[in-house]
Amino acid sequence: MSAPPEGNPQYDPVKEIEPHILAQLDPEFVEYWTNAQRKGAPNKEQFTIEALRANPEKFARPSAIDTKGFKGTLEKEVTSEDGAKVPVRVYYPDEAKHGPGPYPVHLNFHGGGFVVGDLTSDAGMNLRLVEAAGIAVVDVNYRHCPETLWGKCFQDAWAALNWARDEAEALNFRTDSFTAGGISAGGHIVLVLQHLARDAGFPLKAILPTVPPTTDLFLFKYYTVSPFASFKEFYRGPVLPWAAIKWFGGLTMPEDKVAELKSLWPDWYFSPLRAPNFKGLAPAFIRTGACDMLRDEGEAYGHKLIAGGNKVTIKRYLGMPHTFARLEGLTQQAQYEVDTIEYLKDVHGIHQ
Structure with a gap:
């Protein structure tokens, strides 16, 4: 230690x-x-x-909270495609305030470069979402690298989404009102889910990816490989500099694993920007930080959604770096939460 x-x-x-x-x-x-x-x-x-x-x-971030055992929470496990058990924590709104349910459902996937993060990472936000929006939240602790091969996280996420629908009656969920959101790596997971859900006929109401990587940046040898201006402009910025991306890349996609990974997963899993079909996808609320290396690629994904005829909202938070959405105490972070709550209430048809 x-x-x-x-x-x-x-x-x-x-x-x-x-x-x-x-x-x-x-x-x-x-x-x-x-x-x-x-x-x-x-x-x-x-x-x-x-x-x-x-x-x-x-x-852990200062905002991390261990909510295990909190009133209105439920610990469950989801079985992934390969049989692995994936922990999830379900948050329920106060019945006295929001009624007995069944409730709309939002699935959350934390950030952390596919390496770090757990069910404490976004717990504060989850508590505030269920309180203010009156929805249930399923927080998913997908498997991390390097202990698990990169890409298993998408199987875990897909299993969690289907579990929430299949067990909806027992969990007191609505079967017709699902959303999914995540920050950074969690946002990347949500982009993949958006396409998987469309292809499987799963009716997602919307996705909410925040500061998502949309290129295969972990495979870049140099930061100059990126075609996006923000990647070069902020490569030595705070929070997520190029050095951190290389560190995460070494744990998720080391050179001796790249061939195996590319044999396992579709190319667009590595870079959602290269997905083959951008038509008929769930609505998206994409948020970026103006001072984040990943700003331009996140917004470029939004523009591809627009070109595909999908409903998209893109918001850039001025002066903000990567993962600003978890820096509690900042005015822009508070506004981010307000935006999230209002958007979720709207797409789930909640009018209070």
Whole structure:
């Protein structure tokens, strides 16, 4: 186990963040980031897979909450295609406020580069969604790399979506009102689900991917390989720089596994932008951060949806980096949650 992270009391964003990036970042985020660095954010030497697995709590976001056993929650397991058991946590709204159900259902897939994250990652958001929107939330702890081959996460997600529909009566879910959302890697999973659901005739009401990677960026040798301007502009930005993408890539798609992975999965699983058919897909609410490397590729996916005749809303949050949606205390993060709640209420037909 690594030593506790030591802060850098002298951290100065003017010296550490490139001027062209710092000028675009929201001052609230800069203050948040500066405080985090000064208090002791884990450094690159400590950020190893061994340290993460040995002490995940130390590396968890401040907003992470363990809601196991909370009132209105239910622990379940879903059986994936290969027989693996996938933990899910179901959140129910307050019956006194929202009625006895059955409830519309939103499936959530956390971010973390397909490597980190668990049922604590988005727990606070899930609690607020069920309270404000009156829907049930199924939080899915899909399998991670490197312990599991990349791509199994899509099987886990598809199994969870079908389980929620197949067990709807027992779970007090509506069978006609499903949505799915996720941040970063979770957003990528949701994009794949969008196509799988269309092909299987599964009537998703909408998907809500936030800051999703839509290219096979983990296979890029250099950041300059990306065709998107934001990837190059923010490659040394805070939160998700190119160095972090390479770190995640080494754990998800190491060179000695690439041939095997490409033999297992369709090409578009790696890059949803290359999906063969963009017609007849579920409506999408795509959110990006203006100062995120992945901004342009996320928006490009939205534009392909529009060209395919689908209903799409794209919102760019100014001054925000990658994963801003989980940086509680920021004005833009609070607005993100309001936007999420209002969109979900609308697509699920909830009028309060």
